[in-house]
Amino acid sequence: MKEKLEKIYKNSIFLRIIGLSLNIISAILVLMGVLAIAYNDTLLVEKINFNDGQGIVAFAVLIITVILGICQICFGIKNVCGKKCFLIESIMSIAIQIVLISLGISFDIFGFGNVFLLIITIIVMIVYCIHTVLESIYGAKIKKEINHNRNYIITLIMNIISILALSSIFFIPLYTGYYNSKEVTFIIIDGLMGTNNIIQYISFIITFLVYIASVCVFLHTLKYYYWHSINFSKASKESAYINFAVAIVYFIVGNTVVFYLGTNNNYNNLETYYWIPFVILSIITLLHSFINSKNEFNEGKSEKRTLFGNNIIILVFxxxxxxxxxxxxxxxxxxxxxxxxxxxxxxxxxxxxxxxxxxxxxxxxxxxxxxxxxxxxxxxxxxxxxxxxxxxxxxxxxxxxxxxxxxxxxxxxxxxxxxxxxxxxxxxxxxxxxxxxxxxxxxxxxxxxxxxxxxxxxxxxxxxxxxxxxxxxxxxKPFTKAEKDLADEINLKNDEPIKIAIAANETKSDLNEIKEDIENETNVKKTEKEEKTSDKIEEEIAEKNEDILPQVKVIPNFDACPAFTELDNKLSYYNDLLFQRKNKLFENPSLPDIVQFVVDYARESRLHLSYTPQTIAKFVAGLGATKLSILQGMSGTGKTSLPKIFLEALMGNCEIVEVESSWKDKNELIGYYNEFSKVFTPKKFTRMLYKASLNPDVITFIVLDEMNLSRIEYYFSDFLSLMENEPEKREIQLCNVTLTNDYDNEKHQYLSLIDGHTLHIPQNVWFIGTANRDESTFEISDKVYDRAATMNFNQRAPKVRNYSNPIESKYLSYDKFEKLLEKAIKEQTFDLESVSYVNDVEALLRPYNISFGNRIMNQIEEYVKIYISCFTNSKELIDEALEDILLSKVVSKLEFKAVEDKESLISSFEKLKLFKCAEFVSKLNEDL
CATH class of the missing domain: 1.20.140 (Butyryl-CoA Dehydrogenase, subunit A; domain 3)
Structure with missing residues (x-):
């Protein structure tokens, strides 16, 4: 018999035919249940009459039923194709049938006979569950791990008793008593026998569905019993707890109903018997917990607790x-x-x-x-x-x-x-x-x-x-002792590897001494069997090694940073996503093409954002000049939207980190290491850096939203200093200990950490800061401005009126984008020192202690070269680009200076034809 079942369940065609058959049977039952059986032997189609509410509902039920039957057939075909969806889809169809039948009874469209066909449909689903259990026993190719000792058999028996005990809620009275001297009893199973009490009918349907769910969980547990003992222990525990939870709910419902009805003077001598399944399932749950804990201990999956004495004291109280x-x-x-x-x-x-x-x-x-x-x-x-x-x-x-x-x-x-x-x-x-x-x-x-x-x-x-x-x-103090003992136990476990290593070293020394003693003894007794004796020495040493090696403790499983492990596990997903992106590659891109594409994409997006090519070009030029950009200005001008829509268009990763006013140090940005739990918890900023390191081909923006809510130097100073280093030397140490993910008796390094504690800042990452200018924010210092490319948003963009269909995103890799920026810097000929009025500007600002540093000079040159490369008529835009960068990097520092002779300064800028600078100076101190 066993061999026949194994042969049958290894036949994939047979399994698919079974699935299709069950789906077709379920579909037929759905159609029969609503179409064939009607109230007072009247067919549903005969009830259709658009002149009354009952007829409209009947028509709606008819249409929904036909659609449901067709869907059920489609599910069957899907099952034949190997998707194995019958169980989920049949539960959905049963739920829809219940709704339809409840609706039909409410409108007198059909009667309680339909419930029988619904039950048959559910029985078909149970048959399918049994079929899956048999398939797992006789058709599974998974390596079986079975240990059917007495405890497992008792556990299975208790699960069966638990299901049977739960079924008593159908037959035991929810309440019984007298109403106006007339005996009344509410039993849920009466809802199946035909009743005009809609509450009793609905109660039966709900209870039946709950019971079927419990049976399905039990069948799922039974599957593990035949091929995996450990999983069986876990699943059986879940099944028992679910049944106990259901018993608790019905125990509460029974007592609440009795109490509520008892407040009515027409009712008397009311009582509920739902304490019976509650008591039975309570006893089963307690026994189940005791035996199941032994199962887990025997399998080595549960640690032996040393705190049981404290637990008993706690239980006594x-x-x-x-x-x-x-x-x-x-x-x-x-x-x-x-x-x-x-x-x-x-x-x-x-x-x-x-x-x-x-x-x-x-x-x-x-x-x-x-x-x-x-x-x-x-x-x-x-x-x-x-x-x-x-x-x-x-x-x-x-x-x-x-x-x-x-x-x-x-x-x-x-x-x-x-x-x-x-x-x-x-x-x-x-x-x-x-x-x-x-x-x-x-x-x-x-x-x-x-x-x-x-x-x-x-x-x-x-x-x-x-x-x-x-x-x-x-x-x-049992609770305090339990906490202390648990901490000691954790510390003891952490110390075990050290003690084991010491013991291993001492044992190694002992082995060397044993070897020396045997060799000395052999030299004294040298005979013709010297070679044989030497072999014997090696055998003794090997035996000693065999005795020692098993004593070396296995490294306990421990994950020092679950967040990094989660990201490491997504590496294959990121690779698949990259493959999908490359299917939408930006072919033969150039900086002008990129600028125009982002402008068009933003306009046609769902938000219909309005950015000029000059705005996008300034943004791109800032990205090429430095890894930090600051977008500042009034709220609602599109500061945060710009980096988001830019990378949405180019299929990059843009992550928003909300800065808080309470941030006082870098840990608020990076994360914390807990000395007690030995776990490092990275903040969102660090997780995004780590994610970017796993996606080196994808352009990544980390946007520090409202970055000046706290002083930037408090939390971002380390990163400002890192920008002075060469790209390959930009590293941030997350903590002072080595973080590893220990499992399978090995210490595994996190993919993107160096020495287990240092994270390299990926070259594909840019930091974008948005800053508001109001009384709730802090001023941005020169140290920050000098290292950043700044864009000012002083007015809201005009509303887009002429737009068409959305444009598809195009993938631009980091490598390609970086080469375009480098090409622009290399090929464009622009020397800042050759511009005559630059020295004049420096002279004008010298009285205010504002000067050009080498860093700013280099950034200005690179900014101008990239900006003019974003347009075809590039040479004509040099003065425009230069004035923009001079204003944002240098002249804007006048905002925090006391300018006494504004008129003279304005006139000087106008003579140099730097009209934007002149306008900026004219607006200084207007609020004073």
Missing amino acids: VTLFTAVTISSLFTSLIHVESKIYNNSNISVTITGIDLLMNPSKTGSGFTVLAFVFLVIVICAIVMFIITLTATFTRSKEQKRIALATIIMNFAFIFIVGLFGKYYEITSIINIEQINELIDKMYGYKDVLSTDIGTVDSGCFYLIFIDVFFAIVLFFF
Whole structure:
């Protein structure tokens, strides 16, 4: 039988036929379910009448159903092509069927008979799930790792019992009791048998879907049972927890419904039986957690915890606090001593359980208190079981769960105690409410009055018991000890490789001594068998080595920077993306072509941005002159949009880093190394640098948005200094320790780090800063301006009115772009010193301590050469380019100087035909 199944499930044609068959069956059931069966034996098509709402809905259902059936057939064809999509698509079709049937019943289009066909559709889906399990057993080519010991078999049995126990929610009453002396019972399975109660019908559909989801999870778990024991342990735990979570939800729903209906005087003696599946699944979950933790330990996947003693102490305190909370139900909330009738004494005690059992007799004020008790009971029980589960599994989260449970119980007792004390203190002003409650509960009238009777509360004293337990808990300090022991355990593990290395060195020395002793002994006893003896020596040494080598500890798995690991793992994705980009290559580009293409692309983009060729040329020239550009000016002028649209057009990477006013050092930009966890957490800026190093062919802009919200020197000074170095020497040290990703008994280096701690600044990266000029920002210093290419945005761009269809992006590689810039610098003939008025400008600015440095001279020359290369009639633009760069790099420094004789300076600039500079000077100090 086994051989036949293996042969069948290794036949791919058979598997695809099965998938197609199931899809066709599902499609037929969809069509039959809505078309063939109708309410009162009337076909759906006969219901179509556009003169009423029912007919319109019937027509809509008909159209949707036909489309759904066609889609189902398409899914079947897709399945035959090997996509294996049946499970997901069938769940979608089932969900749509439920919507249609619910809609149909609401409009009397068809009846409950349709539910049966829906169930058959779901059974078909379950058949498919079983089919996938058999395929994984007999058709899988994956190496099987099976260890069916007793614990795994018990785990499987408990999973089966868990599913069966969960099914009891269909048959156990959600509530039962009396309504106007008539017995009423709400059982979910009755929704299948035909009912006019739409709530019962919808409840059945929702519960059935939840149950089917749990069954699918169980079948998924069963698949692992046959070929991978470790995965089976994990999947079975998830399955058990899901079932337990469902039981909790229905337990809460049952009690809430009973409480809500119980507040109605027409209902009495209400109760729910949903505590039965809750109790059963709680026990199964606890047993499952205990046994499953053994499975994981046996497989070596779970560390042996040394903190179990502390866990037991914590569990004891959780038990004590929970016990106090539960006892509040049976402790007197209100206790009244009074005299009635013939001066006979009467004693009345009202507890939380009394309020829960008789919510309709509580009145509006005490109804809230009864609901509080309901919440207390449910939360206390559920949290206690969750804590028990975490303890049995020796979970790392046990401490947090237990602490939350203790705090929650303390809060509940505090609330209940205050309620009781409130009614004790304010009994005089609440006489009518208390008398009304006692009258409804026990039939005694006017038990309490202003001069007769006393009121006290026992619940208030429970607060002192909880406080006592809290004080004892403080002295035991199990949570602090658990934290300390865990830290010691981590440190011990970190020290193990060092101790092992020392032991290995000592062992090596011992081996050398053993070898020397054996050789000395051999020299004394030299015989004809000297060669044989030598072999024996080597054998002894080999044996010693074999004994020692297994003792060398395996390097524990540890990732010092998960963010870098994530980027390293995307390397193949980046290569695929690069291949796609090269399919849209910018053929034979030139700087004029690039400038015009970006202008056109921006205009036709979805934002319809308006940039002139001169603006784009200035930007390109700045990129060629330095690796730092500053775009400054008023808000809304397109500063941030310019680098984004530029690289969108050329298929580069543009990343925005938002600068914050609180940044005080480079760590805010680079990231932090945590000495305790030994993990380096890079900030977005560093991640983008790292990503750029993995994509050396892609132009990358890192935009520091609003870079002068904080002083630039605080966080960016290291990078300003790096710009003075040669490109190959531009490196930034991220931390003082070596970062590695340790796995498979090896220390793996991160792909883009040097020596595990230094990141080379990729040459394909430009830093673009945007800066606003207002009172919320800092002034940009000369140190920054001298190293940057500056562009001023002083007015909003005109609105684009004539635009057409969007233009496709074109890929321009970094290498090609850099060669175009270098070519422009090399081929254009421009010498700044040959320009006559440059010396005149320097003379004009010398009284203000503004001068030209070598760095600025070089940047000006390169800027002008690249700018004029961006146009065909280049020679005519030299003066325009030169004045622009002089204004942004040199003359603009006058803004922070005291210019006394403005008129003379303006006149001098006008004589040199530097009208933009003259205009700039004329606007200086206008606000003073």
